[in-house]
Amino acid sequence: MAVALIVLALAAAAAPVAAKGTVRVQQSDASVQTYADVALRLTPLVLRLTSADRVSTLVVARTGCVAEGSLERCSPSRVMLERNGKEYPLRFARATLYLNLTPSEQPLSFSSTRLSPSSMLLAIRTKKGTYLSGSGHLDKAGTP
């Protein structure tokens, strides 16, 4: 029994850490909500950011992507909010997604910000004046 529990404990410890990030939402009235432990999932087509309570998921289309140095910079054409089994289009004025899929830290152009290896940075300004920014480490970039 004890041996089995030890094995179980070691297996749990060895399990890969899931891709997690943080999402910050600043409303137009300047109030801010910060969401920790956001699950990140990058596929060839979209980036999915799921809240820790799994109530909602932001789906950011991985479109309009160009190489910027070693980074991938995307200008998503669509951002959807999935909630209660329904999809709602996010009406945004501008959205930019940076992906660092390299194993090394990369600088952001014209910025002091640096992206750590296998990480992403997301910035969205909605038409209602909400600023949404997200960042986090990607578990295994490019795979569903």
Added chain:
Amino acid sequence: MKATAAVLVLMIALVPTQSLAQRGGGARGGGFNLNRDVAPATANVNRNAGVNGNTVNRNANVSGNTSVNGNTVNRNANVSGNTSVNGNTVNRNANVSGNTSVNGNTVNRYGNVNAGNTVNVNRTVVANPVYHGPAWGWNRGVVWAPVPTYWGGGFWGPLAIGATSAAVYGSIVNSQTHQTYTSYQTQPSSPGATLLSNYGLTQVQCGPPSGLVVIYGPSNSVICATPNDRVAAGSYGTDPSNLTIVSR
């Protein structure tokens, strides 16, 4: 028994501390709070053969469309006879009619867009000769501080509304809206100052005589500059994300 207890202690110790942290999805729980920014699943959609996942509202007439997918179509006086409108934002048009296909475009603020036009851009983008990157570097990843108490959202500098310390640089009266815009001195190192520097422009007082470069920034802000070989006299809007000016 002691061995079992020891193992349990070991397991607890191995649980990542992050998993014990906030798990409720944010300050209030219930997932991301974007209620003000998402459109309802369907709203005010009439007389169309197929309209999916859109917001179509405030139109006097929206008729005869075969398919309108993934769009925001609003404030149109007439939108009619379209066969397919996909992935677009179409708004504030007096008339948009007779188009067979409008794909991936933004069509807005035109008096008339008729008879099968695909793309209609009546504005001139004056490319920034220096700056080619995004503006996310300011304010820790956000374009600039979107703080209401900052005049112009901080684009031209952190000038408080009505602050006596802010140097007034004249004013501009919009010929169409008759709204008066007070101009303030641009602060060094602000995004707006970078924009002016990139275009080789020097800020001057707004107001008569005409013949100035008038640049409207965020939050009803405006600054004026003398024209140069890159930027002719006239009115311009700004794209703060890439520090580009667009004639208007």
